[in-house]
Amino acid sequence: MAASISGYTFSSVCYHSANSNSDHEGFLLGEVRHEETVSISDTQISSSELLQVVEVHNHEPCAQLFSFYDYAGQVNEESLNRILKDRRKNVIGWYRFRRNTQQQMSFREQIIHKQLTQLLGVPDLVFLLFSFISTANNSTHALEYVLFRPNRSRYNQRVTLSIPNLGNTSQQEYKVSSVPNTSLNYAKVIKEHGAEFFDKDGVMKDIRTIFQVYGALQDKVQSVCGEVEQSERVKEKVQEEVNKLKQQIVLRKRKTTDEERRLQEAQNPELRLTPEENTEPPETALLSRVAFHTPSTPERPGPSANPPAYSDLLSLQNDSLLPFSSSPTSAALLPRPQAVGSPGHPSPSPLGLGLSAGPNPAPSPGQEDDDEEEDDEDSSEYENLVSEVGQLPPVSAIVLLQGRPAALSPDGDASVRGSQT
Amino acid sequence: MNSMSPEVALNRISPELRPLLCSVVRNGRVGLDSTNCLRVTDLKTGCTSLTPGPCCDRFKLHIPYAGETLKWDIIFNARDPELPPDFIFGEDAEFLPEPSELPHLVQWDAGDPECLLQLVKELIQQYHQYQCQRLRESSRLLFEYDSLLEDPNYSRSMEIYAGHKNSWTGEFSARFLLKLPVDFSNIPVYLLKDTTLDPGEDVALLSVSFEDAEATQVFPKLYLSPSIEHALGGSSALHIPAFPSGGCLIDYVPQVCQLLTNKVQYVIQGYHKRREYIAAFLSHFGMGVVEYDAEGFTKLTLLLMWKDFCFLVHVDLPLYFPRDQPTLTFQSVYHFTNSGQLYSQVQKSYPYSPRWDGNEMAKRAKAYFKSFIPQFQEGAFATGKL
Numbered sequence: 084m085a086a087s088i089s090g091y092t093f094s095s096v097c098y099h100s101a102n103s104n105s106d107h108e109g110f111l112l113g114e115v116r117h118e119e120t121v122s123i124s125d126t127q128i129s130s131s132e133l134l135q136v137v138e139v140h141n142h143e144p145c146a147q148l149f150s151f152y153d154y155a156g157q158v159n160e161e162s163l164n165r166i167l168k169d170r171r172k173n174v175i176g177w178y179r180f181r182r183n184t185q186q187q188m189s190f191r192e193q194i195i196h197k198q199l200t201q202l203l204g205v206p207d208l209v210f211l212l213f214s215f216i217s218t219a220n221n222s223t224h225a226l227e228y229v230l231f232r233p234n235r236s237r238y239n240q241r242v243t244l245s246i247p248n249l250g251n252t253s254q255q256e257y258k259v260s261s262v263p264n265t266s267l268n269y270a271k272v273i274k275e276h277g278a279e280f281f282d283k284d285g286v287m288k289d290i291r292t293i294f295q296v297y298g299a300l301q302d303k304v305q306s307v308c309g310e311v312e313q314s315e316r317v318k319e320k321v322q323e324e325v326n327k328l329k330q331q332i333v334l335r336k337r338k339t340t341d342e343e344r345r346l347q348e349a350q351n352p353e354l355r356l357t358p359e360e361n362t363e364p365p366e367t368a369l370l371s372r373v374a375f376h377t378p379s380t381p382e383r384p385g386p387s388a389n390p391p392a393y394s395d396l397l398s399l400q401n402d403s404l405l406p407f408s409s410s411p412t413s414a415a416l417l418p419r420p421q422a423v424g425s426p427g428h429p430s431p432s433p434l435g436l437g438l439s440a441g442p443n444p445a446p447s448p449g450q451e452d453d454d455e456e457e458d459d460e461d462s463s464e465y466e467n468l469v470s471e472v473g474q475l476p477p478v479s480a481i482v483l484l485q486g487r488p489a490a491l492s493p494d495g496d497a498s499v500r501g502s503q504t
Numbered sequence: 505m506n507s508m509s510p511e512v513a514l515n516r517i518s519p520e521l522r523p524l525l526c527s528v529v530r531n532g533r534v535g536l537d538s539t540n541c542l543r544v545t546d547l548k549t550g551c552t553s554l555t556p557g558p559c560c561d562r563f564k565l566h567i568p569y570a571g572e573t574l575k576w577d578i579i580f581n582a583r584d585p586e587l588p589p590d591f592i593f594g595e596d597a598e599f600l601p602e603p604s605e606l607p608h609l610v611q612w613d614a615g616d617p618e619c620l621l622q623l624v625k626e627l628i629q630q631y632h633q634y635q636c637q638r639l640r641e642s643s644r645l646l647f648e649y650d651s652l653l654e655d656p657n658y659s660r661s662m663e664i665y666a667g668h669k670n671s672w673t674g675e676f677s678a679r680f681l682l683k684l685p686v687d688f689s690n691i692p693v694y695l696l697k698d699t700t701l702d703p704g705e706d707v708a709l710l711s712v713s714f715e716d717a718e719a720t721q722v723f724p725k726l727y728l729s730p731s732i733e734h735a736l737g738g739s740s741a742l743h744i745p746a747f748p749s750g751g752c753l754i755d756y757v758p759q760v761c762q763l764l765t766n767k768v769q770y771v772i773q774g775y776h777k778r779r780e781y782i783a784a785f786l787s788h789f790g791m792g793v794v795e796y797d798a799e800g801f802t803k804l805t806l807l808l809m810w811k812d813f814c815f816l817v818h819v820d821l822p823l824y825f826p827r828d829q830p831t832l833t834f835q836s837v838y839h840f841t842n843s844g845q846l847y848s849q850v851q852k853s854y855p856y857s858p859r860w861d862g863n864e865m866a867k868r869a870k871a872y873f874k875s876f877i878p879q880f881q882e883g884a885f886a887t888g889k890l
Contacts, residue, residue: 101552104551104552104555104583105550105551105581105582105583105584106550106579106581147584148581148584148587149587154587154588154609154610154611154612155603155604155606155609155610156603157603181550181579182548182549182550182551183548183549183550183562184548184550184562184577184579184592185577185592187592187597188592189577189579189590189591189592190590190591190592190593190600190601191590191591192590193600194600194603217553221553224553237597237598
């Protein structure tokens, strides 16, 4: 059992007591609560401790001795009610002050305590004993106080009474006690001025405002997500067209070179060209372009393989469908904000493809430049919205032979290329 | 603060409470052992320290009980002197008497100076009951108590202290203090007047300590009030038989009682016998008696003449006369020894029998003087100087 008394109650009791010219007594008002602490440690699953905490909030002094009991120690219930009035249910104990006596309950105190326990219906009624000891020449006085719970066994009767914030406050925090504020004046003032801080539901206004800001931010982000999705799709379409056009260019070039060769062959039938290393990558699947990085094709940077189409990727990674397409309004999927203007651009593509979205020191055809720049822009934009939600495939950093740095994204993860989002 | 004389205590206590304390310290005798008054120590005040004295209203009262001393705190309030006091029963924290059994508390009358003393007596009674209750922890001791209770001689004059259980050995001890119903009223007064203190009631107390619950270690002790002790011949008279192992109090106590009674009888008888002896000598020797102890009849001096030879005979009668023989001291009136004393000779053995009556003893003594004197005379002339 732990007990505490607020500092002002304690000093009030002391004041009443010290100013009386005889023994003094009164009642302690407060509350008892039970705290259960469940602790889990490595050695045992859980152990719970039940602690009974007695808090003294107030006191009711008696004006004179024998005010509610007679010479035989018999408690008179009417007098008790007259003293306590409607605070009777708050009584948790009583106190007595006597000078120059031992710290032990006296004969009459024990008799009264038993009766009070029964009358007030408090099984663990406490008794606070103050004793004031003065030295013979009155140079030193000591106020001693002991809290008893006499209804317990004989050997466990004393309870430590703590006074919050009385002690070495340099090492302890200032504690706010849970004593309820029963002051009428306080309640009045708060009621008058409370409207400035609280709304009609009793919630502080600032909290609501902050929630509103939060809500607005959420909406904004959601709409931006929508826009991003739109632009992604547009970009994909454009990308597709670009790919188609590129294919067409390739075809045309081949046709022209074939024709030239035929012409040459027709002119020089002995000269046979060794089959060159294939500068034109065979028309393999797009995915296999990775294998043909040759330095002899300066015109076309080899690993400028086009990233797979958005739709292809979608079909490949069915289980990592983008959250944006699924439930754009779920607030839980709000991407973690990164700093605007994060350094570095992601270069590796998620499927190990060569990429072209990194910074491009190598010269490249103007057309492709534009595309790639566009890619760059897009990718840099996308980078800021990189989400960790989607399951990213392991990315291998591909070293480009042309010396383009292929680095992992600054996050350490492979940030998803724009098309992958 | 300790060993405060009663007068000091009375001076320091608040004036309104003084009469109550007065009857306690001056006349207060509680319990069987009433040789000492109740003692008061640790007088303190419940008023503020600025209150001018005397204003003490709380003190410790030392009460003898069953060989122990109870130290009870009594707490009054000087500002409300009409209110009854509160008590703290020292180490007996479990002693809680029923207020209904304390009529002087329920009807406390501060105007009656005896009220506090009466209340203390009632509390002692309750305390005694409480101790008897505690005897229930040992069936053997409870049996002892019950058997004594049945005997009307002892039931009303018993104090029992049931000690605390020794937490080391688990042993339970108890002490019985019994007042022995021995009649001391016939003891000759001269024996009793020789004490400096107020002798109080003549009482003999038997204290029996049981050091263990099975009554294998029992230590009896007899306490006599000072005058009785002196009357019976000093502390050597206090030899009582040891407690028989396996015996019980109801058998032992009457034994001790009888012993004591016998001793008292003996002393009384002895007194009468001595008186008789002296009377007989007076009548036989008439004018020859110089002086005699007329109170205790322990001494007699005769001046006799035989063939013109005068001599003194001092007769010393012992306490346990006639069992013990009187000592005769012959003294010459003429001769001195070297050290300047009168020449004398002591005779302790001479024809004597305790069964003779006074007259017979006087006659026989006379005869003996006649036979012894020539010897004495010769001795005096031979060794003594004139």
